[in-house]
Amino acid sequence: MSQGRPDATNAFNGVMREIRARNDEQYDPREPIRVWTDEDLTPDGVRTSLTAVLNTGGCRWARAGGCTMCGYVAESVPDGEVASEDILAQIDAIAAHEADALDEPAPLVKLYTSGSFLDERELSGATRKAIVERFGDRERVLVESLPEFITADRLDPLAAIGPQIDIAVGLETASDRIRQECINKVFTFEEFAAASEVAADADVGIKAYLLLKPPFLSEREALADAVESVRRCADHAHTVSVNPTNVQQYTLVEDLYHADGYRPPWLWSVASVLERTADTDAIVVSDPVGKGSDRGPHNCGECDDLVARAIEDFDRRQEPAVFDEVDCDCEQTWKEVLDRERSYGMVLDA
Template sequence: MSQSTPEARERGRGMDAHNAAMRSIRAENDASYDPHEPTRVWIDEDRTPDGVRDSLTVVLNTGGCRWARAGGCTMCGYVAESVDGGTVPHEALRDQVEAVLAHERAHHDGPCPLVKIYTSGSFLDEREVPAESRRLVAETFAGRERVVVESLPDFVAAPKLEDFLDRGLAVDVAVGLETATDRVRHDCVNKYFDWADFVTASEAARAAGAGVKAYLLMKPPFLTEREALADMVDSIRRTADHAHTVSMNPCNVQRYTMVDELHFRGGYRPPWLWSVAAALERTADTDAIVVSDPVGAGEERGAHNCGECDERVETAIEDFDLRQDPTVFEQVDCDCHATWETVLDEETGFCQPLAR
């Protein structure tokens, strides 16, 4: 459906150099992982179009994202957690699914109505998850209410979604769009597809009867705090027309990534929690559900404020996620809000000369 395959995009688009740098950073990682165990599994609550539900979240250990093998996105450390250099056979994925069910039995009273399946790549990419394994997953979770499957736009196609839809499950495709601005997605995130590809994939999903959950990245590298906030507000507004849920991920500093290298050299700071709150507050009037669950909030490597108010602002963000009520942010304040405003006014991009 689209020309935006990882391979086609890498050539002659200025991404070659970016990818070469990413490959050399990732090569520093020599950990390896068991293909019979999922990368991660946990149970919490999440908002769906039908309300808040207990949620079983699974990160399956697959061969990892194809794009990450080429070099991949500047902030993405997930590939560091995938099985080295290859695909995971069906039998191993079956063991992973068994391990997930065992975890759920041990930690939850009955089956969770919502199941979210991530792979550190694309669950709908058949090189990563063979059709046989995808059908096994669909069959395993057939009695649930809703399944969310992660995929890049290239791999979204009705027959793959029908494996789930035909079993009576509500299905959402989770797409890591990152931003609605092609220039930022290409040059700051180093992600290869275009906004138009996302729109096409979202239309295909919706025509098949599935929903779309879009993930946006707050403050990729090379943007100032103000640029990042403006891009996020604009991206949420545009994306809300094509997805029932928009999940904003504040960029966090993961190992073996370009963001990590920049952070180490003083060239990157994760976003302020004030920026996360401001983006949610300013877009609360959109039709989509807009949520954010900042990874590592309050820590140096995650979205953070001054250290004094982080927990309070994080709690306000959690309240907003559940209630979608922007007034929750009126109840938090701190002296560092003024510092954040100064940052918005004064910060310039990394490597900008101070004098000429």
Template sequence: MARPRKRKDCSSAAAAWRERELLDKKLVDAGVVILRTTGCSHFHQGACSMCGYNIESSDDIKPEDIKKQFDTAVATLGDLQFLKVYTSGSFLDQREVPRDVANHILQHCKKMRWKLLFESRPEFVTDARLDEVKEIHEDLEIALGLESANDRVLAYSINKGFTAADYVRAAETIERHGAAIRTYVLLKPPFLTEAEAVKDAVATIRFAAKRSAAVSLNPVNVQRGTLVEKLWRNWAYRPPWLWSVLDVLKSTKGDCVRLICDPTGGGSERGAHNCGECDGVILDSIRAFSISQDVGKLGSPDCKCKETWKTIMDVEGFVSGGTVDLQRFFRPQRT
């Protein structure tokens, strides 16, 4: 029997928490607020294959609800230097975050002297919109979810709905307005083998590094209601190995001003994971690296599963002609 769906509370944020973040080489107190909105514009074009964030959205949400969500959330966060505001889509999309609401958030950050980070799809990054935004608040970092610098991966594996050239145009617009850029890079979109995924993430980080104050490597986690989840249920997708995450971080740290990674769901079947025994140590080392930028913190414990990963890196494309979760055939299921 289907569980009755919990009614969404339109006036409270999906989540809000504090964390520490390196800003201008200093560890500062940062806040994260995830706002519920009417949803990402791209959701109606079929959505990205790995993104389940639309689950937090609702057509019932009104502009005043979003303001209330923001006010209530920031009141719980206390003193901050940096605030990250996410929606399920684009802060600069006025259908999702009406101008009046965006202005309210910008004015609050200005008043509190918080650096503000928000995310947007490239099509909403225009000179006109950034002029308006910067008139209210100057201290901005704008995040762009490039995911992959390969247009074939963007189109066929992710269904991202834009190209690498669109990212470049948006990044140049942000640069002209003197705001910092954070670029999100995906590790292991569907239909790529483990080895192809590592190569694609390395190439994408190098592509984005020169324009980005920070590059964030995001290993895919299997979110509900997504194409990735369907594939995963059919043993046709495995989230990336933590060995792959380490490999990508070690290969690209030298290219980036700041390279960060905090694998969502790390160590679980739905997130980036290894054998279960070495996951915790590696995840801790990835977090220690992200905060310190010291590549020496990236652990590489000896674990027998590294051999399995190496074999999969070598033979996956050859054996299956595509992506199958080979490892599930090798081992008993974890719960």
């Protein structure tokens, strides 16, 4: 990872390590963290999907401190090492779950690792290959990685197996400054763009993940950043997923939330980003985690389900008119927030 302002990064990492040390839960290395089935819009249309979060020992960056909103490392085994045979046991458990839940194998398989599938220290090349081979008869397999691990020698063996390979990249924002100073993730947009070229050369797709409302931004700044970010990364990704921040345990965002210094974004903001970027070439979707709850993106409580359903509808049809049908008095409150809110404890200095 490239380094930006080392003093800011060191300070963030120190605080994040201290917060993460409060966690003492244990996880079984032979069980995936989560597995579920759903439907997703892919470049080939809507497909049934099997999604799993593998426990691979977690992200190295998170162990150093890591991103201000990310609590995934709290769910990893504590020593950061999971043996290849244990990871393959997790794949067996995922396949068993799928056999129970679906009549036919899902054409789309998404494997998240709360880290980087392509990082040798999380998964060896042989394990990566064995995992994708288990799903060799599927249409599409998505795995996630930071840009620094997206190299031809790691992609080519996977691309040769059969399914279309997609790499999910947690870009978070197209702004290097916000990525570094609000999120504490320190690769650059240029590195993301370069990685997407490497992927394209290997016939591998890119799905970019953006974070709507990192800490320290007002609702209006967050909205503007997300719209701009979707537009900029649509040139480098076939799909852009807009992820509104939810307050995860053992994170800096959680500490801010308890100190009345953070409110997750409004669902109106999610709808607004989708509506305003519907004309981009990429598929733009959002699957707001914790929607309608206080720790997740929410509106007034009355209209949350309605707006969440419109977002779901948009995800499948990419039709901005779905938002014309939702209405609530709190939309006016949200507009007032956009006009009046000022940033809390901004770290963005001039």
